[in-house]
Amino acid sequence: MDIESLFKGLVLERLKENLERFFGFPVEVNIKNFKSEKLSEVVHIFGDPEEHNAVILMRVTGSIPGYLVAVFPVRAANSLVKHLLGQTAEAAGEWTDMERSAIKETSNLIAGSVLTVLSDALGKSLVASIPGMTLDMVLAAVDVALIDIAKATDTASILEMEFIDHEIRGYIFYLMDEGSYRKLARSIEEKNA
């Protein structure tokens, strides 16, 4: 087992199961990308730099620190709100506190699914912070995470997952610096041994 197969197997399985239970309908979950990229090149990973999305950022603390980012295109975030709360969201960017909570709650569920599987599989403690949310350019929202990673390295390891329904779509990024990536790989090797 390696990092990608751990995510493609156990992590996606749990994510799909939890999202389907939460939404009450089937969703497709995939790994879109997994690469180590120079910080100067990550712009291409986060889509159109000027497009605005709902971006939820969570810091991962514990043995393998990093960041989890959930990204919902505005239309998908509105569909999410409508489905969860049974109400049509106001214009983008004018979500009520309850609507923002619904979007954050979905992100908490995603983080919980991913981190629980990793913690269980690797025997490591991993905890997500309270989510921060903004409606803006993805790169502008995640740069605070990349700035943190840039403290010690020029490379970020980024794993991108997506979940898709006919209306609701979201992207999940797991960002790690080189040190965390090595720790994760080593933990998997130890489990394989």
Added chain:
Amino acid sequence: MREVHMGTYAVDKSPAVLSAAGLGSCIAVILFDANKKIGGLAHIMRPKYEGQTGELAKFADKVIPAMFEEMLKIGSNKDDVHAKIVGGANMFPDTAEFGGDVGVQNTVAAEEALKNLGVHITDKDTGGHVGKTVYFDLSTGLLDVRFKM
């Protein structure tokens, strides 16, 4: 158009447009010599170099003097160079976890580096809570800052 990615910089002569997309807590420092129409843009991630290995262009205190020197080498007069600064936002003001002041630190470090070089800041659009994308046209000296309305 030359896109200047995070942690890098570019120096060019007119006609050229330099851009930096998705500035959050990062800052763009633009240096411009309006007489020679030579300019540079740095997409800065961190305030100060502290002995880390790797790219120096991501640090305000390293990249600004380097960019300035490069402009002088291709013909700029140091007394004609002015600066513009954009970015340095706090994108998550409601969440203490990400409400740090790295955007402010970047801005302060850039101002300090410019002061040390004797470069005057003519335009400053820093702080706030929104992401920005900048386009700087070296043929006109015009700076276009785009953000969510």
